[in-house]
Amino acid sequence: MPATITAIVFIGGGPRTAGVLERIAANRPEVFAGPLQIHVVEPHVPGSGRIWRYDQDPGLLLNSMAADITMFTDKSVDCAGPAAPGPGLSGWAAGVLDATIIDVPDFPQQLWDQLRDLTGTTFPTRQLQSQYLEWFFRRAAKSLGRSVTVHRTTALGIDPLDGGGHEVELANGRTLHADIVVTALGHTDSRPDAVSAGFSDFATRHGGYHAAPNYTTDVDYSPIAAGQDVIVAGMGLAFVDLLVLLMEGRGGRFEETDDGGLRYLPSGREPRLWAGSRRGVPYHSKISASLRGQAPGPLRFFTVAAVQELLQQHGELDFRQHLWPLIAKEAGHYYYRELLTGSPERAAMEWEVFAARYAEVDWYSGERADLVAAAVPDPGLHLDLERLDRPFDGVRFAGHQELQDAVARYIYDDLALRDSTDHPETLALFLALLHVYMEVGRVVPAERLNAKSQQVIHGWWHGFFSFVDSGPPPRRLRQMLALHRAGLLQFLGPGLEVSTDDASGTFRATSPQSGVSVSATALIEARLPSTSVARSLNPVLSSLYDGGLGTEQQLLTSDGIHSTGKLLVSSGHHLVDAEGRARATLFGVGPGTSGWGAGAFARPNTNAAPFRENDALARTVLGVARDIAAQGPAAHAGTAQDKITPEPAAIGKG
Template sequence: MPAKIPVIVFIGGGPRTAGVLERVAANRPDIFAGPLQIHVVEPHVPGSGRIWRYDQDPGLLLNSMAADITMFTDESVDCDGPAVSGPGLVDWATGVLAGTITDVPDFPQHLQEQLRALNGTTFPTRQLQSQYLEWFFRRAARALNRSVTVHRTAAVGIAPTGDGGHDVSLANGRTLHADILVTALGHTDSQPDAASAGYADFTERHGGYHAAPSYTTDVDYSAIAPGQDVIVSGMGLAFVDLLVILMEGRGGRFEETADGGLRYLPSGREPRLWAGSRRGVPYHSKISATLRGEAPGPLQFLTPAAVDALLQRHGELDFHQHLWPLIAKEAGYYYYREIQTGSPERAAMDWDEFAARYTGLDWYSAERARLVAAAVPDDRLHLDLERLDRPFEGRHFADHEAVQDAVAGYIEHDLALRDGPDHPETLALFLGLLHVYMEVGRVVPADRLNARSQQTVHGWWHGFFSFVDSGPPPHRLRQMLALHRAGLLQFLGPGLEVGTDEATGTFVASSPQSGTIVAAKALIEARLPATSVARSLNPVLASLHGTGLGTEQQLLTADGIHSTGKLLVTPQHRLVRSDGKPEEAVFGVGPGTSGWGAGAFARPNTNAAPFRENDALARTILGAAAGLAALDTHSPEPAAVGKN
């Protein structure tokens, strides 16, 4: 009997799907070399998808340098499948210019100029990155011998078929049958939460403008008038994009001054922004320093053995009590090693002596603090992770001007630490946190964390890491200061609170630490919407939730049941149904799922988590496909039809 040809459907065709497809192709010789039918459902261009698509403001940049971007699973990746070498973004650009990479479109002039100017320290535009990602997808699809069909439409529903498979309904009216289904939806939109819904209702009644959390480039800001006061809630990466769109995007420009500074020349079409957040400061900038001391080695404290010992002792782990002290200790080890081996003139103790004593001490112990004080006399160089996380904690400002001076001074100090050669310890800290972030999901089983800690992982831990390690290029902070000096950006301070005034029909922003109060007719919530399967505007997630094929991650804590909003998956990325049972052949991957979260592309030679996850998922998919292909159809031979 003929073998069954397994049908695999990917819903979402962004970089995460491209990475899994590359791993499917690489692992086929080991697991299943038979024929496959693979369908990729993606309304945008496959490879780049919605977030990285070409069609967005040309001024928007990545927050990673070009040297830190690859889609290839290199030899550093600890996975069962074979490594496949290939060009990261910089080598890809070189190959395009040299003509050795030919599977690319004819680039417009501005992209050709970007290709020629690109080097390892460039922060590339998202438009250029879109072309690299789309090229990678085409390469991965070719490696699967033309078994990949792309459907440039959206999936709108999923229904089980009774034979273990699922039917995927498409917006164009077609239906795809899937033996194996993978949802890789990336960042999706959700119905507004109660606060945002209240703001929207207020705006409808009083006029004005309100932008709920969304992907910044998808929001229509045309209703914001020149010179209008706008309250902005959030100072993260969405805020940085907002500045690009509302300032340079409206015709203004920056110019260098004679003293090396930056001046903003307005077009007159810009609004005036009043920005604040919980911290009251923007994300830390990326770092231009290079290490001088000993190169980082493997993690010393957050190791599989250490985690196993904690599990043996406690059974269930608490992030802040059990894991954070090890993470903090790793960060400190990276940081102080760079000071003592790279800038020994700033140290009063030999590194080997320090490391030997440091290894046996708890991060929060008085002995560790005394050791650091003895080894690094300048207390301005002492690493305080709590102060790093909340720089204005406990500080009260006399007035609005004091807030302006404090936030501007904070940004200037951050640039002094990160955008120059004199503080390579900031790069060591960056690398230490990055290494931990990429490793923690491998050594810590998510299902062995208590409920409070799983909330912490999706909330505070990811936010802290992003604040310190995933900030904008340094010149974005210099531009922020120039906009502030031009009077187009005012700082509201930490602990931002936003309310409404029915009498005046205005939004009211305040900071309890400064007493500043600002009223305006416009409010922008500058952040991505919180993930929520139950409130999702994505029809696939709505279908999964409505049918019970998928469910939100629910956590039972001491004060009740809480939802992370994430799509619940097993450690093998299988979707968990509303009855608690995993789906055998339906998988979920990406930022909206309950895993640790790993991104889509990464630095080369860092054993990056997304590549490990992609490889493991691809091997699971191929194993399922092999099992399906081994089944006979068991269909009877058709009866002969005689002629009368």
């Protein structure tokens, strides 16, 4: 390779890399139009990668409607680079059908059927989404001419070179020279933590079954027998996928009933699942209603100006004390605006009157509670974010049946609120949380948050947002109810505790709020593995950590040092090494990094955070490539600490 051509190696070729490639192509004319050699290392099909690959159960769905999915940086995105509009999933499907989009493979018949049946409100299969993502990758790569080479293999390690740059070792025996490396690994596997490792050891010793946290579709469930009792810890999206694989995936089917519900017809091969979690309930259903009231405008309370005012008042910010009250007030503003303007028959006050008084009171104040009570006579319509987050807090159940009835009623009520046209205020709340979630990383400087708040953002805030906004299609909740009526799904309740009993060789699950206790020889931890660079099973992450080129984000709090497990990156996505220095030519992006993280694709026209990040990263990478081309090896000079300051609350592994 001629020395004048800058080499960029992307490790990971999923949708995040595809998005950055598209932004590199869009920004090249302005930032650096010189020659590039781009390598993408991805063992799966590039574009979809591992998580969105075609090769998974055809019954697995996205939890987003087709109209809410795009990979394109449209005009709403606030970024330095040019917009590049293009079709979202719905538009792409229409283009394939009318042959205005022809650069697609010869799809199998079931995908053609899905394309024909697809509407904007369809929850598409992951198989169909894989084809959209792969098409987008091919399009982005083509826009870079002959610059892109894909290596269908795994990267094993990254080593610095004395003369500048790095070597990337591949599992196929090749070694790539890289002037710039971008790790975009998405979700990766980790060795189990101590608790899960103990469960696995227990199951092995007693001849039982344990599935540690993993990607549901990658777990072997064949040892689970028909009729076997199985404890399931977790009721999020991984649990939803588990139901698909262990019920319909084993030959059962659902049929419609006369009352609009579902009936499950078992195959006889299904196990019986006992499911619980911290909340004791599944994620909220996606929403079917459309807004009827005033259209939402810009955020009113969680704004750049409001955060700047807080920054001027405080040396550092606390998420719970300073930011959450603004977020809650913003959520309430969206919610009550829709309720009062879209459903005036439920209101006792004009919106303009309410809004003027609402702007003057704090969310956590008696004045706000009194105002809501005066404006909305039905207390069942009052927004209670704490109850939304923990619906069974403080509730004691008399026993098994009372718990079953309570959880089933909760799911029925959730469907009544969110899967009907009668409660568009639930959509307004959804949109408020979505917009705030996308804004937090833009308006809040991470270095001005205390360490405890960074833990809260990566933990509780992300979990709460996912619980409310990233739930399953409503049909999945109807299926849960049908499985419950069929006796194949029982609920364990909130505050789930799992222990082991050596005397009986069984796992034991209990809920302190219900007294329900179940013993079984099988346990499934239905959740993704916790991010951990130190325990990572990904060879590149292990190489970065062991070699000191990368480290885990660690937070220094009043009660000690705590690790988030995430790969530490600077605000510009440079990897931060074990000495706390930001590396000039090593970058990291995605959910496994300490960046804010906001997915890889998004709803159109929402100024989506991942697209803003992709554009900024692409321009940074092009700028480094330009400097290398102009200065030669000297531009690699190991660190970028003069230009990029790691967050004070984040320290290396020491």
